[in-house]
Amino acid sequence: MALLIGRYDYSLDPKNRLAVPPKYRETLAQEKGRSFYLTGGMEGCLYLFLPAQWEKLLADDLRMFSLPDKEQERAFKRKFFSEAVEVEPDAQGRILVPQYLKEHAGLRFDVLVQGAGNRAEIWDSKRWAAYEKSTIAPAYKKIGKSLEI
Amino acid sequence: MALLIGRYDYSLDPKNRLAVPPKYRETLAQEKGRSFYLTGGMEGCLYLFLPAQWEKLLADDLRMFSLPDKEQERAFKRKFFSEAVEVEPDAQGRILVPQYLKEHAGLRFDVLVQGAGNRAEIWDSKRWAAYEKSTIAPAYKKIGKSLEI
DNA sequence: CCATTAGTCCCCACCTTTGCCCACTCGATT
DNA sequence: AATCGAGTGGGCAAAGGTGGGGACTAATGG
Numbered sequence: 001m002a003l004l005i006g007r008y009d010y011s012l013d014p015k016n017r018l019a020v021p022p023k024y025r026e027t028l029a030q031e032k033g034r035s036f037y038l039t040g041g042m043e044g045c046l047y048l049f050l051p052a053q054w055e056k057l058l059a060d061d062l063r064m065f066s067l068p069d070k071e072q073e074r075a076f077k078r079k080f081f082s083e084a085v086e087v088e089p090d091a092q093g094r095i096l097v098p099q100y101l102k103e104h105a106g107l108r109f110d111v112l113v114q115g116a117g118n119r120a121e122i123w124d125s126k127r128w129a130a131y132e133k134s135t136i137a138p139a140y141k142k143i144g145k146s147l148e149i
Numbered sequence: 150m151a152l153l154i155g156r157y158d159y160s161l162d163p164k165n166r167l168a169v170p171p172k173y174r175e176t177l178a179q180e181k182g183r184s185f186y187l188t189g190g191m192e193g194c195l196y197l198f199l200p201a202q203w204e205k206l207l208a209d210d211l212r213m214f215s216l217p218d219k220e221q222e223r224a225f226k227r228k229f230f231s232e233a234v235e236v237e238p239d240a241q242g243r244i245l246v247p248q249y250l251k252e253h254a255g256l257r258f259d260v261l262v263q264g265a266g267n268r269a270e271i272w273d274s275k276r277w278a279a280y281e282k283s284t285i286a287p288a289y290k291k292i293g294k295s296l297e298i
Numbered sequence: 299c300c301a302t303t304a305g306t307c308c309c310c311a312c313c314t315t316t317g318c319c320c321a322c323t324c325g326a327t328t
Numbered sequence: 329a330a331t332c333g334a335g336t337g338g339g340c341a342a343a344g345g346t347g348g349g350g351a352c353t354a355a356t357g358g
Contacts, residue, residue, distance in 0.1 A: 011336075015316085019335060058152075074191060075288045078270065079281075082263035084154040090318070092335080100156055159345075164306085168345060240308075241345075303356075309349085316343070327332080 002027045002050060004115035009125075012111050016102060017094040020048075021113060024120060025093050036095065038122075039084035040104040043131060046097075046122040053118050097122075151176045151199060153264035158274075161260050165251060166243040169197075170262060173269060174242055185244065187271075188233035189253040192280060195246075195271040202267050246271075 004027070010019045020036070028036065033051040041047040049057065067073040083104065087095040097107065110125035123131075153176070159168045169185070177185065182200040190196040198206065206213060214229075216222040232253065236244040246256065259274035272280075 013336065013338095015337090017336090022334075071191075071284075072288050075285045078263070078265055079285050079289070081152075081154050081266045082156045082270075084264070085156075086154070092319095094335090096317085098156070162346060162348095164348090166346090171344070243345090245306075299358105301356100301358080304354090306351105306353080308351085310347105311349105312345105312347085314343105314345080316341105318339105318341085320337105320339085322335105322337080324335085325333095328330085 001052060001056070001118070002031070003117060004050075004120045005117075007112065007114040010111050010113055011109050012097065012102070012107050013094075016097045016099070017090070018097050018111060018113070018122070019092075019094050020089050021120075022093065024048075024050075025089055028089075035086045035088040037084060038087045038095065038097070038101065039080070040101060041121060043135075044105055044127060046101055046105045048113075048120040048122060049118075056118075150201060150205070150267070151180070152266060153199075153269045154266075156261060156263040159260050159262055160258050161246065161251070161256050162243075165246045165248070166239070167246050167260060167262070167271070168241075168243050169238050170269075171242065173197075173199075174238055177238075184235045184237040186233055187236045187244065187246070187250065188229060189250060190270060192284075193254055193272075193276055195250055195254045197262075197269040197271060198267075205267070 004024060006021065006023065008019075008021045012018050024036075028034075028050060031050060031052055035051070037049040037051070037054040039047050039049075067076070083101065085098055085101070087097075089095050105122060106124045106127050107122070108124055108126070112121075112123040112125055112128050114121055114123070153173060155170065155172065157168075157170045161167050173185075177183075177199060180199060180201055184200070186198040186200070186203040188196050188198075214222060214226055216225070232250060234247055234250070236246075238244055254271060255273045255276055256271070257273055257275070261270075261272040261274055261277050263270055263272070
């Protein structure tokens with residue numbers, strides 16, 4: 001399965017359009033897909049999936065939705081499916097970010113699109129900087145002793 | 150089977166008509182169906198089913214509706230099915246929401262129509278905001294650390 | 299049995315938003 | 329120097345969301 005890597009600096013234009021890295025679009029085309037799947041992610045970012053990755057998520061992780069507490073299960077499904085949206089890049093390779101996802105991720109103007117393996121992530125630049133400082137840096141120090149690489 | 154996703158902000162007009170997202174109607178047309186099925190849902194929302202999803206629900210009857218307490222099961226099924234109604238979008242793509250369902254979901258003016266996988270859900274905006282705050286957010290906090298995505 | 303009223307359906311109309319297309323700039327490459 | 333690809337901005341036609349009139353139906357009441 002295709003792996004998404006790299007970091008790209010883009011900007012959200014007045015019409016809430018956001019460029020998708022050509023490499024990702026190329027991968028999409030190779031998969032013979034027309035659309036990505038965009039949804040709200042953890043720690044206040046957005047997740048961008050290729051169709052195959054999205055399908056895998058639905059297939060594999062449907063068990064993650066299966067909870068003994070059905071009320072909680074409904075809550076999860078509601079959030080997951082209602083935030084998700086199919087986005088097709090326009091002729092310039094931009095996708096349209098819905099207002100509610102823009103708010104979820106606190107997107108302003110400067111936006112980071114970066115690969116995260118089985119998905120890409122979209123971050124507001126400032127929020128990413130803060131997250132990196134507050135969480136990634138300390139985590140690195142801490143887990144270094146137990147990681148092989 | 151078709152998956153319903155995405156979030157749409159609409160309003161209930163003075164005649165209790167409510168827009169259905171074009172994407173959902175498109176899916177309906179692809180299924181060669183003319184009507185959705187609308188009924189009262191859990192946590193004070195409304196469920197909107199595509200014909201195929203509705204059929205599946207009926208077929209899965211035993212599993213879907215089974216409760217240890219059979220009297221409760223009968224009570225729930227009575228409400229669920231008596232409140233159900235077949236709704237056909239008009240030329241503008243709007244469905245008519247019966248008065249009793251409007252009350253069930255506490256619909257006022259601002260209404261959310263959102264995908265929930267095997268169905269769509271219709272929420273009063275304020276009620277959804279409260280539900281998100283009171284139920285979804287805490288559930289995510291609790292389970293977020295163990296989620297793989 | 300007729301008159302009235304409420305509710306529904308079918309139009310039409312308006313206006314905002316969306317999506318599509320074209321265009322400009324800039325840097326890298328040939 | 330010219331060309332190409334990429335990122336960004338904006339114009340414009342089309343689609344989508346909303347409101348309301350008028351006909352028709354059915355239930356209600358005199």
